[in-house]
Amino acid sequence: MARPTPLSGFPEWLPSDRIVEQHILDTVRKTFELHGFAGIETRAVEPLDQLLRKGETSKEVYVLRRLQGEDDAEASVSAADKQGLGLHFDLTVPFARYVLENAGHLAFPFKRYQIQKVWRGERPQDGRFREFVQADIDVVGAGDLPYHFEVEVPLVMAEALAALRGIGVPEVRILVNNRKVAEGFYRGLGIEDVDGVLRIIDKLDKIGGTKVVAALVDEIGATPAQAQACLELAQVSGDDSTVIDRVRELVDAHAITSDLLEQGLVELGALMTAAAVRAPGVVRADLKIARGLDYYTGSVYETVLVGHEDLGSICSGGRYDTLASDGAATYPGVGLSIGISRLVSRLLSARLVRATRSVPSAVVVAVMSEEVRTASDAVAGALRARGIPAEVSPSAAKLGKQIKYADRRGIPFVWFPESTAADGTPVAHQVKDIRSGEQVEADPSVWMPPNSDLWPGVVATS
Amino acid sequence: MARPTPLSGFPEWLPSDRIVEQHILDTVRKTFELHGFAGIETRAVEPLDQLLRKGETSKEVYVLRRLQGEDDAEASVSAADKQGLGLHFDLTVPFARYVLENAGHLAFPFKRYQIQKVWRGERPQDGRFREFVQADIDVVGAGDLPYHFEVEVPLVMAEALAALRGIGVPEVRILVNNRKVAEGFYRGLGIEDVDGVLRIIDKLDKIGGTKVVAALVDEIGATPAQAQACLELAQVSGDDSTVIDRVRELVDAHAITSDLLEQGLVELGALMTAAAVRAPGVVRADLKIARGLDYYTGSVYETVLVGHEDLGSICSGGRYDTLASDGAATYPGVGLSIGISRLVSRLLSARLVRATRSVPSAVVVAVMSEEVRTASDAVAGALRARGIPAEVSPSAAKLGKQIKYADRRGIPFVWFPESTAADGTPVAHQVKDIRSGEQVEADPSVWMPPNSDLWPGVVATS
Structure with a gap:
């Protein structure tokens, strides 16, 4: 292959x-x-x-x-x-x-x-x-x-x-709007093709205000004054509930009365007020947010990653x-x-x-020889029983090679099981932090790695 | 719809x-x-x-x-x-x-x-x-x-x-075999069509020993003696390494010599020995386990749920x-x-x-009136900040109805935020265990549910 x-x-x-x-x-x-x-x-x-x-x-x-599509002919x-x-x-x-x-x-x-x-x-x-x-x-x-x-x-x-x-992960900005505001505003201006306006407003960032006004006039038959008013609404945005006041100024300026719009403004205001308390600086009212889908009937949401606006919305709905x-x-x-x-x-x-590493293991237990692999298995088992991810070295290679096995995977600790030296002296369990080189005696039923080393972490690349 | x-x-x-x-x-x-x-x-x-x-x-x-399959004609x-x-x-x-x-x-x-x-x-x-x-x-x-x-x-x-x-979850039994043992044994008997034997042995539980012997003779041309020997091997099973001795008795009885078989027996013995230490009673050597797939070359595994053998193997491989x-x-x-x-x-x-319940929430925070929903939001936020899953009641309905909301979902606790009685007396936060009916004063920055209630549990249906 x-x-x-x-x-x-x-x-x-x-x-x-x-x-x-x-x-x-x-x-x-x-x-x-x-x-x-x-x-x-x-x-x-x-x-x-x-x-x-x-x-x-x-x-x-x-x-x-x-x-085997022919099966599909069967009654089953x-x-x-x-x-x-x-x-x-x-x-x-x-x-x-x-x-x-x-x-x-x-x-x-x-x-x-x-x-x-x-x-x-x-x-x-x-x-x-x-x-x-x-x-x-x-x-x-x-x-x-x-x-x-x-x-x-x-x-x-x-x-x-x-x-x-x-x-x-960079900061996000959740952009919110309310369909009721837009629909009430457009209808209050005398425009009936609400979806048509939303479709054109959706292009504001791409084509700019002048072309939006032209499109509203050409494509949905708005008067220049109506089109200009739609653009003014779309240009409203803000980080707190004062944005509601600015919409009301437009509403007054165009002498619009609409219960739907009024309800939408109350809703949008409530969202901005709650957001100021619970997620300060995150939620922004942005009256040009249209969302393509015609089944939304109230709030609509888009989310941009600050500094990565080119990515488009990473979290949308309504x-x-x-x-x-x-x-x-x-x-x-x-x-x-x-x-x-x-x-x-x-x-x-x-x-x-x-x-911080490519595998879950915090510890590689070294194997001194294949004959005593079970001793290493027992150490790993004792560590796991206390929630420490541990694996046993795949081979009883030279210790340098076993340390390299850990190092290649970013595993921070290598454990050397207790053994007997050539002269018969017992050698206690030891654990080595291969980053610092520090090696200490340790008991497999007690030793814990620092909390930050227990599981692989995910960190900002600095 | x-x-x-x-x-x-x-x-x-x-x-x-x-x-x-x-x-x-x-x-x-x-x-x-x-x-x-x-x-x-x-x-x-x-x-x-x-x-x-x-x-x-x-x-x-x-x-x-x-x-839109026609797109596929395009070079892109x-x-x-x-x-x-x-x-x-x-x-x-x-x-x-x-x-x-x-x-x-x-x-x-x-x-x-x-x-x-x-x-x-x-x-x-x-x-x-x-x-x-x-x-x-x-x-x-x-x-x-x-x-x-x-x-x-x-x-x-x-x-x-x-x-x-x-x-x-019921006990499991992991059934293991080793292809080298089977292949070495069959070849040692003078049978060349190893896959053929495995295919027939795989049916032992379904068709029984007599028919297996007949099939081995009819379908792959084994002699009755060879077929009987294959059946004898397939009938060997056991929970510890003595099973190896029983295979060796068969090997001796049929005067088989095979390096492959020998290697397989050493491997199977090592698995049984390790299993006796690390998972006593779980692993069983079962020499009839064949696994249909012809790419297995050493150990093969199947797993049955004890008392639910009809389900077939729930965990297989090799x-x-x-x-x-x-x-x-x-x-x-x-x-x-x-x-x-x-x-x-x-x-x-x-x-x-x-x-133990159908949703993650351990607590429903009641809402005394829609005007003070933010007070309930604040309590829920304080609980979540300490890792307690909590939701706020969907409506400021009568308290009985709010309790019923929790009850229907199996949520154990309902929280009543601090409020002011009609006579102006302040009423402290209280939390009610709706199972026992016990209700106590509580502080949202300190109170913890019992550990067993923190997250939904999964328990044996008794």
Whole structure:
């Protein structure tokens, strides 16, 4: 077999880089669980008709077929199998299906996190991933869902991302907006094509204000005054609730009255007030945030890594009034999704963080000769019994070679089991810190490495 | 959308059952890491030609195509994409590819664990899973790999499975054999078709000794005496190294001389001796264990859950001399794979274990009125800061309803934030254990739940 080459769009990490990814996954999971979110996993596949309900994603779906497709003619194959299965391209479609399928067994409001791979058949030359890991949280209600969850969910994500600062993950800025504000404002101006305005406003950073105004006039038939007002709203941003006052000034200037807008401003104000207390400096109201997806109905969120804005949003989401509906009940929700692979890929490629070693072991127990390997096994067993990751040297090579085995993997300690010298003198257990060279007598039932050496750490690359 | 129904062969768990699965995943991962195994993940897809190298699995592969297949005509699509991709059906094929692809960046012997989903297009009526989670460990060497890893690997698995006994997972029995013993014995008898004998011996439990002897005579042309000797070997089993003596008696009785057999017996004896010390009562030598796969060259392993032998092996593997080869080097290895989904499915369906609650939260902080929700947020934040999973009540409903919210999810504690009584008297923070009804004053910066209530537990269903 010739040496294989990587598949474009399917990232894989070397062991030390996987330690970085695993640390991030463990950290976000811990934060989600501290906030009471229950973990679920859904199958990787969904029926194609469910995946294709939103036409815009049809290009991205990987469709499955069994290699021995002729089997499908048999009656034993289920209808779902016949109609075709595809790999999920996000965790929202599967979650909506899971909620409907299990509604009778779930307690609402249901707070769940879900950390899984998703697949998109993107064109590889775009530098996009075809397989990547997402970490989603959503709160979904049966029938209704109070607004305060729209405050809570981005703050949970802020906490999860803040918990990563210690390993060198840059600061984040969570940009928030509220669809009700935008929709109320546009309608108050007399514009009916709300989605049209949002689509154009979404391009503001790319094409600039002048072209946005022109597009609003040309494409959706806004008057120049209406278009200018839409631009003014989109240009409002700020880090505290004074941003609400600035929107109100615009509202007054354009003599807009809208209950929807009023409700949106109250909600956005509540979010900014809570964020100032619970995540100061992290959340910014940014009235141009539109999010492409038309199912958002309230708060919308995007998140940039400060200094890495070119990466785009690493954590996005919003409020939707209908996650799912089964005729009997409608399930509104609010959720956010971290693009773990995108984040990890940048942290590694920009050399922002690294693992302190490439394996879990804190200790290599040396083997003095193959005949007494069991003595080394016993030492390693005693260490593990007290929670110290330890492995036994693969061979009874010269001690220098055994130390090199540890050194190549970044394992900080080598243990020399008790032995008998050539002259019959007993030699006690000793442990060597191979970084400092310091070697001391030690008891396998008592010795502990410093806490910082117990497990591989993830640290900022300085 | 009508209520969807489950897809046969694609298991999903409710939140409380997912806690059971997650506990098992965390436990095996912890054991693997304590032994120094490095975690990796590989992509879900492999080029079809790699997946189909072993003809026998061709029926089981799920092949992928992008829905907009016409794109594939473009030059931008890589060769691998054109030749087709399939979902991996195990973690060994991807691991072999990963080793070859990254050989220059890995330190050998390389000890890795890998916990991922795999997919097989099995016929659903067989009651088999089409998507399931495996947890694999392998040690792979560059060029050579000492025998002692064939002792270590099953003992790591024994430890991982023993760590699950506390939650109610039944005892396991790891059945071991050594291909060298079988091959040396058969060849010593004058039989050349070793794979043929193994294939027939593999059916011993199903068809019985008489039919095995008949099949050996009919199908591979053994003499009745040879066939009887093969059966006698297959019937040897035992829990300690005396089993080696019993094989030697057979060897002497049939006047067999074989260096290969001799080497196999030394290896099997070493495994039994080490197992008697490190996992007493768990490992059994069973000379009929054949394992279907022809790439095993030394030790082979199967594992049964005592009392659930009908489930088949939940953890299998063996030694292979050629995991992968790139012309320059050959990589021998030894590995074992736990079928996590099969295990979890049985634990749940047989009601052997259960989670103590359905969500992570240990505490629900009640909300006295929506105006003072921030006071409840502050209490929850103080608890989380000390590692206590806590959530805030979704509504300021009557306290009875808020308690019911906790009760439905099995959350043991409800916290009542400090408040002011109607007559202006301050009322201190209180926390109620809703199981006992006991309610006490408490300080959110000091109070801790009992350790057993901090996180959801997984316990034996008594």
